[in-house]
Amino acid sequence: MNYVLNDRESSKIIEFIKNFARKNSLWIAAYGTGCGAIEIPPTMTSRYDAERLSIRGAATPRQADVLLITGYLAVKTLKRVIRTYEQMQDPKYVIGFGSCTINGGMYWDSYNTIKQLGLYIPVDVYINGCMPRPEAVIAGFAKLQEMIGKGEANGWKHYKENLEWYRQNQQRLIKNWKMPDFNW
Amino acid sequence: MADLNFENKLIIDIQEHFRENIIAAKVKRQKRVEIRTNRESIESVLLYLKEKQGFIHLAHISCVDWMEENRFELVFILWQPQEKINVLVKIDVNRLNPVAPNIDYIWSQANTYEREIREMFGIEFEGLVGRRELILEDWDDMPPMRRDFDTLQYVMDNYKFRSGREDAQDVRETIAKRTGEEIPEIAKKYSR
């Protein structure tokens, strides 16, 4: 019994345990942006019961792990979404929900909705469809859980490292930038 | 033929009362009357309809941009609960100098509609109180509901599309190409 774990192996095990806990306990920030928010109640209640897959709602962004962007995002809402995202505690994940977050969807020529969510906040998983049914939502969550388990859902790290680039994109749309800094 | 007593009586009554200030008045169909008046007498017409004819509810204020004729058309939609009749009162506003009378002392809910029209069409209402921003935030371009505002150009200037959007076909065309069926002539008109 002379075997002692070296640093890399022990940190690997700790990382594995952490990721196991993170993937099996996803709390969603209760913030619906577009029409897709209507698909969340059937996902959470008795019919599809997302709680059996360890997914449940959290009341405030401070407590939440996952930010669901449910559908189209007006520029005005984008400002609030950025604030909400930055209030969440690391590690945090974003799921883009519906075609609108991927390339504008049916609002592709609307002057006031954004076309690519990935330019403004880092998105880990996209769920396509207009609207995605609860089965598709649960499939998206399963994909996210798989990614967390492998340690691939690193959007929050990417956001910290490329903050300049994200800020540039955000400030191109939000002209009157009256927001606190990232480390608030 | 339905009984149009109240509608006809209303038109005669209002034409007698305001005479040449009523430019046109007609019954569009049952339970719907259209009155076109001018800018000077719009307030008295609305007050008359509210106080004397029982149109106590302002349902909506709508705005139409007639760019070719160089005018905006404001439509005040009123509702009378006893007879269940809608009246559309219309006035024209000059497009180059868009100023309209403010009526939020008659119905206070008009304030919100007027602020929305001010934001979306750029029509100023005389003495309208309220924040300039209602729905849009930090908007510094042309009011977006005007017809000479080029939405597509604005979108192309301000947003980036994910690659793959350019060759996006009309859904009907894509399906037709895949299955090899003909698109009917009437449907082609609506293709993008």
Place this chain on the structure above:
Amino acid sequence: MTFWQILGIALLTILIAFITGLFYMGIRRKVIARVQNRYGPPVYQNFLDVMKLWSKDSNIHHGIMQHLAPLWMISMSIATLLFVPIAYKSHFWTNFTFNGDLILLLYLMVFGSLGFALGVGQTGNPNSAIGVSRGLTQLVGYELPWVIALIAVMIQYKTTSLTDLVAFQQQHHTWIAFQQPFAFLAAFLLIPAMFHYSPYDVIVAPAELASGPISEFGGKYLGLMMSSSSIFMFAKLALFVDIFLGGAQNWLWMIIKTLTLYMWPVLWSAISPRYRTEQSIWSVWKWPLILSVLGLIIASV
């Protein structure tokens, strides 16, 4: 017993109470899910939640008191637990019980909420402020009949020691619930209010107050709070069992009795909507107060 023995036993008590409490909360989630015709999360879900919250990387800073609030809460939970005797006639599992512990516990159980309220004040979140004011109002509501019921028990048996109460019940093979039914009923009706479960959940009210006092606490602090509430929950249940339901011979009996007792607030919360603040006050000031005063009168004549 040496110092290290005492410390070890205390730590073991805390650990067992923590694990049991988390399992109870998991059972609660499962029961509520079954009542709502859902499958429900696994029973061990709360362990994963706590582990995840402890593995969060960042936290926010509002001020010293905000950092102290969860610590205050968990230290008071642990203090409450360690003054409650778990097993009758055991050297180990009576922990720090002494002659006046019932009176001390009355204070300790309130201190956690008060200290937490102080810390919440520094976060500056308006939802938290509303939640705290509602919580303190409700505290005033249920503390009054609860204290009167306990005083009735103290007067009837002329002791302020939990160990004496347990010993009395174990020796006479009876429960105080039968000897002093009015105080028992009053305290029994108060349990949902003391647990802040529905219908008494106007404090956290996730849909309207964004979880109230804890709305600014995330990450490790929320993990501390979940651990604290699981320990505190077990301590309260054990206290109730000790006073009214005859105490326990060993851990197994304690767990059986507390789990059975815990089903009452759980099932009641699964089927009841939320009281408003004044409704929750009046609901504890009506029958529980009348019953506890009756108990006091019977005990003193």
